[in-house]
Amino acid sequence: xxxxxxxxxxxxxxxxxxxxxxxxxxxxxxxxxxxxxxxxxxxxxxxxxxxxxxxxxxxxxxxxxxxxxxxxxxxxxxxxxxxxxxxxxxxxxxxxxxxxxxxxxxxxxxxxxxxxxxxxxxxxxxxxxxxxxxxxxxxxxxxxxxxxxxxxxxxxxxxxxxxxxxxxxxxxxxxxxxxxxxxxxxxxxxxxxxxxxxxxxxxxxxxxxxxxxxxxxxxxxxxxxxxxxxxxxxxxxxxxxxxxxxxxxxxxxxxxxxxxxxxxxxxxxxxxxxxxxxxxxxxxxxxxxxxxxxxxxxxxxxxxxxxxxxxxxxxxxxxxxxxxxxxxxxxxxxxxxxxxxxxxxxxxxxxxxxxxxxxxxxxxxxxxxx
Amino acid sequence: xxxxxxxxxxxxxxxxxxxxxxxxxxxxxxxxxxxxxxxxxxxxxxxxxxxxxxxxxxxxxxxxxxxxxxxxxxxxxx
Numbered sequence: 451x452x453x454x455x456x457x458x459x460x461x462x463x464x465x466x467x468x469x470x471x472x473x474x475x476x477x478x479x480x481x482x483x484x485x486x487x488x489x490x491x492x493x494x495x496x497x498x499x500x501x502x503x504x505x506x507x508x509x510x511x512x513x514x515x516x517x518x519x520x521x522x523x524x525x526x527x528x529x530x531x532x533x534x535x536x537x538x539x540x541x542x543x544x545x546x547x548x549x550x551x552x553x554x555x556x557x558x559x560x561x562x563x564x565x566x567x568x569x570x571x572x573x574x575x576x577x578x579x580x581x582x583x584x585x586x587x588x589x590x591x592x593x594x595x596x597x598x599x600x601x602x603x604x605x606x607x608x609x610x611x612x613x614x615x616x617x618x619x620x621x622x623x624x625x626x627x628x629x630x631x632x633x634x635x636x637x638x639x640x641x642x643x644x645x646x647x648x649x650x651x652x653x654x655x656x657x658x659x660x661x662x663x664x665x666x667x668x669x670x671x672x673x674x675x676x677x678x679x680x681x682x683x684x685x686x687x688x689x690x691x692x693x694x695x696x697x698x699x700x701x702x703x704x705x706x707x708x709x710x711x712x713x714x715x716x717x718x719x720x721x722x723x724x725x726x727x728x729x730x731x732x733x734x735x736x737x738x739x740x741x742x743x744x745x746x747x748x749x750x751x752x753x754x755x756x757x758x759x760x761x762x763x764x765x766x767x768x769x770x771x772x773x774x775x776x777x778x779x780x781x782x783x784x785x786x787x788x789x790x791x792x793x794x795x796x797x798x799x800x801x802x803x804x805x806x807x808x809x810x811x812x813x814x815x816x817x818x819x820x
Numbered sequence: 821x822x823x824x825x826x827x828x829x830x831x832x833x834x835x836x837x838x839x840x841x842x843x844x845x846x847x848x849x850x851x852x853x854x855x856x857x858x859x860x861x862x863x864x865x866x867x868x869x870x871x872x873x874x875x876x877x878x879x880x881x882x883x884x885x886x887x888x889x890x891x892x893x894x895x896x897x898x
Binding site: 658666707 | 848849850851852854855856857858860861862863865868873877880881882883885886
């Protein structure tokens, strides 16, 4: 069955679910556009969630990445607009008892040279009269990579995360969490090559640690909400030492949202990311003169995302509740929903988003509770 | 040094989480009828597919992704 046919099966299912709606049910359609010097991506998305009787709930999403300027290594002789596609679908199901919810999910991603499957469990438990929530996530994944004219490759992933969210006051909420990823397999870019050493050789085993904290505060008198996010990242090899990895990163994001009247909200955000390079990575000059890798280098890569870099991402988002459509005939159907549009510029101290003026990120969507 | 900091941070988080979740003897700071501001869209940390698209983009341009509960997906090799 082709991906289009699969999407065709999903849509009637969503319509059938919508016909038996509950209190917290929601359907969202979104579109995203990303453009940089070498790559353009258009992504339509569809997401739904639905409460069922006896404490059960279901949800899911489906999306398509349509990509232009795929790598020449994939056999693309010349650019054709959005000729490479990635299809992703996910299904979520859960059961709640009082303040506790246990759920599971399955996610499948399929593109011509990369197939990824992930299965996971989620647990959430409300504590302290439900003013706090303890969350535990576990997942395992397997990826099959089949680049053209190359041997097949695999990547296995095991993921565990724990987080706690607490309402600190009627206007303030905070969350902190820890995540660990164990990856074993191919983690490089199969289409990037060093001129004399050939395709990249990346250490296969990697243990990633992430500690993240977020806090949000609302100021009722001003109709303003502010958020601050911080994330610390560290990765190691299988011996719990930096080994050939040893990447350390810090990410900070601030968001300020302001209500403009009854129906409109504007959000300004800025994210800064700074990372140190992996131990095995060294950055060569563009012409590879005075090559920093020795000819017998055990590991090597020319993929700049393994190097030291920093990223800036300022973004503006506008959300409009469509209450104005109430009582306007056919359009009344959409009056409970909201539309949003956001635009961001991605600057990075690498060739992806620095010297050519950055990349552009545009998203828009409509979300309807039903 | 960074490893030690991460370990300390994690231990601190576990202690904080246990303290808060074990604090049933105290009044919670927020009653159910006081959550109108906390329920606002602008107070939510995660934006569903909006966040997921951004995370997928960042994971293909930064070698140090993760931390928002999203896992799995494609290569992002372009």
